[in-house]
Amino acid sequence: MNLPLANAPGPDNLWKRLDAPNYYRATQKYDLSFPMLEEDLDVDVVVIGGGFSGINTALELAEKGITDIAVLEARVLGYGGTGRNGGQVMAGIGHDINAVSRHVGPQGMETLFHIATLGAGVIRERIARYGIDADLCRGYGYLSVNARQTRTLHKWLSEFVEAEPDEDIELLQGTDVHTVIGSDRYDAVIKHMGGGHVHSLNLLLGEAKALAGHGARIYEHSTVQSVDYGPRITVRTPKGTVRANKVLWACDSFLDKLEPAIHAKTINTYSFQVATQELSPEIAERISPIRGAFSDISPVINYFRVTNENRLLFGSATRWLEYVPRDFAAWNRKLMLEIFPFLADTAIDFAWGGPMACSANLFPQIGTLPGRPNAFYVQGYSGFGVTPSHIVCKVLAEGMSEGSARYDLIRSIPHAAILGKDQFAPALLSAAKTWHQLAGYFNGRR
Secondary structure, three states, X not given: OOOOOOOOOOHHHHHHHHOOOOHHHHOOOOOOOOOOOOOEEEEEEEEEOOOHHHHHHHHHHHHXXXXXXXXXXXXXXXXXXXXXXXXXXXXXXXXXHHHHHHHHHHHHHHHHHHHHOOHHHHHHHHHHHHOOOOOOEXXXXXXXXXXXXXXXXXXXXXHHHHHOOOOOEEEEEHHHHHHOOOOOOOOEEEEEEXXXXXXXXXXXXXXXXXXXXXXOEEEOOXXXXXXXXXXXXXXXXXXXXXXXXXXXXXXXXXXXXXXXXHHOOEEEEXXXXXXXXXXXXXXXXXXXXXOOEEEEOOOOOOEEEEOOOOOEEEEEOOOOOOOOOOOHHHHHHHHHHHHOHHHOOOOEEEEEEEEEEEEOOOOOEEEEEOOEEEEEEEEOOOOOOHXXXXXXXXXXXXXXXXXXXXXXXXXXXXXXXXXXXXXXXXXXXXXXXXHHHHHHOOOOOO
């Protein structure tokens, strides 16, 4: 794991702060636990990683009738990014889908735009099918802070409406912005009622319960120590092994150098979140009249929402330089008060953070390891994982079973190695963030 940074304490102390008690664990509704692997198994598919990517791909396979599956999680389900994020259910599949246009051509872009609209519907269908209690709430606001960004929102509006003509989508400006969000900071907002927010950990645990109901086996506290490839793959943990026809690496930012071929293709940066004390119904309504989720469209976004318990959950990442703040609560509070100054006396109950695996083009990666057609991987959500994971893993499951044209399309996008990531991560990330911010002036994001 790439641990920063200048002016930061040592890694052990850093991880203690990142791993502080968070909102999701405090409001977990599913009392699920799974055993450690302490036997030798023979299965069709072994999945390494118990977050959205691993559980969702396994569930997609199970729904196709492929149920002889073992999932191995090193800690507990949702320990990684799935249990540390903003819970935003937003449109899209990557930071900028146009960044991959030269690799897929016009017809491929048309397919990607269609795929990018599927995520919210997959989540809603999954929740309805299995009766998952995940606090799903519809409504999303894409926010602009100046005229340049508002012009970008006008462009996005036409794309959103064309892609989802039956959804309630509109752009509001001036005083009408206050009908969607209670802040004077914003110039305009796209209200997109097809998006929304969800309790991501409860969603994952509900999906894991559904997966187990299909007959798949799930193991926690089962750290993978080694993998031997071949026609039959052997995965070893401290107290057991799994032999399988296929393996899926689904560790994302928690891969920790276990598989060098994909370790080189992403680099970890960090995001930080807080959740406030429970707010009065009046304040919650003032913040979010539509009770939706929100994000601005800057190169590095602020994202926030009012939870089911009337807490404000607020998150962001550093803009220009890669560093970890000493005090997450104070750092996030400053950003929060720029948007909602009337929360100045509001207490912060939870403050936590976590790594995000970023790809060079900020687009998710799926495929197989070089020369190993039965060894699959998925990673590189680059901070946008809740909705895209449900899209990408549906496509990945197609590739792991019957195959599909859209799997072939996404896997064809090159996955560049990030040279020097282990030695120079802070410098590389700071340079990338600076470039990302400067490019925002040219693409209407700043």
